Amino acid sequence: MTNLDTMRQPTHDGVLEAARKVAEILPATPLIPLEIGGAKVWVKAECLQPVGAFKIRGAWHRLSALTDDERASGVVAVSSGNHAQGVAWAARRLGIAATIVMPQDAPPIKLQRTREMGAAVVTYDRMTQNREEIAQGLAADKNAAYVHAFADPWVIEGQGSAGIEVLAQLQEQGAPPLTRILACCGGGGLSAGLALACPDAAIVPVEPEGWDDVCRSIEMGEIQSVGPSPSPTACDALQTFQTSPINFAVLKARCDHGLRVTEDEVRDAQRFAFANLRLVLEPGGAVALAAALAGKAKLDGTTVIILSGGNVDPNQFAKVISGA
Numbered sequence: 001m002t003n004l005d006t007m008r009q010p011t012h013d014g015v016l017e018a019a020r021k022v023a024e025i026l027p028a029t030p031l032i033p034l035e036i037g038g039a040k041v042w043v044k045a046e047c048l049q050p051v052g053a054f055k056i057r058g059a060w061h062r063l064s065a066l067t068d069d070e071r072a073s074g075v076v077a078v079s080s081g082n083h084a085q086g087v088a089w090a091a092r093r094l095g096i097a098a099t100i101v102m103p104q105d106a107p108p109i110k111l112q113r114t115r116e117m118g119a120a121v122v123t124y125d126r127m128t129q130n131r132e133e134i135a136q137g138l139a140a141d142k143n144a145a146y147v148h149a150f151a152d153p154w155v156i157e158g159q160g161s162a163g164i165e166v167l168a169q170l171q172e173q174g175a176p177p178l179t180r181i182l183a184c185c186g187g188g189g190l191s192a193g194l195a196l197a198c199p200d201a202a203i204v205p206v207e208p209e210g211w212d213d214v215c216r217s218i219e220m221g222e223i224q225s226v227g228p229s230p231s232p233t234a235c236d237a238l239q240t241f242q243t244s245p246i247n248f249a250v251l252k253a254r255c256d257h258g259l260r261v262t263e264d265e266v267r268d269a270q271r272f273a274f275a276n277l278r279l280v281l282e283p284g285g286a287v288a289l290a291a292a293l294a295g296k297a298k299l300d301g302t303t304v305i306i307l308s309g310g311n312v313d314p315n316q317f318a319k320v321i322s323g324a
Contacts, residue, residue, distance in 0.1 A: 009246065014157035015197045018061040019164035025060065025093075026050070029162075031169040031304070032277065036292050039299035042175070043277065044166055047285055047310030051085035051113075053237075054162055054190060054308050055149075059086030061158030062147050063094055071096045075147050076139040078102075078131045080236045081110025082309050083149040088117035099142070101135045107236060107282075107313045126239065150189030151244030160193025166304050167198060179301025182206055182288040184308040185214050185258065186238040188247035194306075195254035204297060205251070205258040206288045208235040208266065213242045214251065215258035223248050234263060234316075237284030237309055259297055265290040267320050273307065274321055285309030 030045045046054035063075060074097035077087045084100040091098035098119040102111060103126040115121055124134055139146040148155065163181065170178055178201040183191045185205035191214070195203045205214045210231030216224035225242040233239065243251070261269075266283045269290035273279045281289070285308045291297045292305055318324075 008153050010153040010156040010160075010192065010196055010250070012196050012199065014153065015160035015164060015193060018057065018154075018157040019161035019197075021061055021064060022057050022158070022161045026056070028165045028169065031166060031173070033173070034277070036299060037295065039303070041292065041299055041303045041305055042170070043289065043305045043307050044162060045277075045279060046162060046306060046308050047279055047281055051082065051089050052309060052311040053082035053086065053285065054159055054306070055079075055082040055086035056089055057086075057161045058152070058155035058158030058189060058193070059083065059090040059147065061161070062152060062154035063087070063090040063096060065154055066096070066145060070145050074098065074142055074144040076101070076135050076142065076144045077147040077149065078135045079149050080106050080239065081114065081311055082237050084110065084114040084119065084121075085117065085311070087147055088114050088119035092118045099138055099144070101131055101138065103131070105236070107311065109313055110311050113311070150187030150240070151246050153246065156189050156193045156247065156250070157196070158193065159190040160197035162190070162306065163194040163197025170302065170304075176302045178304065180204055180298065180303050182259075182291055182297050182303065182305045184238065184284060184287045184306055186284070187240040188214050188243045188251055190306065190308065191255065192247045192250035195250050203255050205255060206291045206297075207258060207260055208233045208238055208284075208287055209260045209262055211235065211239055212258070212260050213240060215260055217243055217248055218251060218255050218258050221252065233283070235266065235284035235287060237282065238287065259291045261287050261290040261294060261296065265294045269293055270317070270320050279307060280310045280312060280317065281307055282309045282312035
């Protein structure tokens with residue numbers, strides 16, 4: 001399997017390089033001031049990326065670092081939909097063949113958009129099949145680079161580029177120094193990247209109840225799994241069974257706690273974003289906002305909330321907004 005040196009660790013300098021590369025091809029996403037419970041906060045609208053999520057950052061940093069020989073062999077990735085679209089978008093722009101392993105129950109809109117961008121999609125059963133084994137087998141067969149959704153130094157650095165944008169935008173708006181970032185969290189790629197990007201700020205990962213492997217890992221001081229039968233969640237993008245050592249090494253050093261939100265709190269956040277920000281958020285993209293609205297997160301100082309994804313099924317979103 002062709003691969004980059006995934007034994008290297010992500011670094012702050014790597015995040016700066018990723019931010020430079022991302023800025024060459026994409027405008028900064030908006031940083032919008034907002035009041036929640038009397039506190040002024042800022043929301044970073046990553047849901048407005050071309051693929052509807054921050055995942056485009058890590059995918060671009062990773063794929064653009066491949067050698068010509070590696071690009072010729074193609075890439076394989078695993079994703080419930082947002083990383084899939086990020087990889088497919090970057091692969092199409094760079095002329096690289098991409099195969100994405102996606103769960104059978106991924107939202108149809110994510111499967112459709114991934115295919116529309118030219119990637120081949122291989123589906124699997126999320127609860128009974130090992131997606132890593134499937135993807136690594138495909139990568140070996142194709143001699144392709146495996147682009148992990150979160151356990152990859154380039155991907156982590158790429159996601160951290162959002163933090164570099166935040167720092168610059170806060171300065172432009174004359175805001176006090178950054179105090180904390182509330183980040184939607186699945187495997188921990190975004191949280192780890194932000195921790196590297198913003199070393200003077202607290203990074204608070206937010207997960208849906210039952211899929212709280214990162215929260216448990218931070219609390220226990222070692223990597224924990226969600227177990228064999230996690231509770232159902234609408235947050236398909238955050239259904240990660242456990243984080244990876246490369247992510248946890250950063251999170252353990254930089255995060256003193258994580259937060260959990262309920263399904264009702266997530267729906268409330270989706271409705272709030274639509275009514276007050278005119279933004280469409282998928283459930284997984286709304287969990288950080290949900291923690292703020294539910295009073296679970298400190299909002300003093302200068303707090304930034306990442307709105308991380310907007311790829312939601314229209315019919316399901318209509319039901320959420322109508323309260324059906």
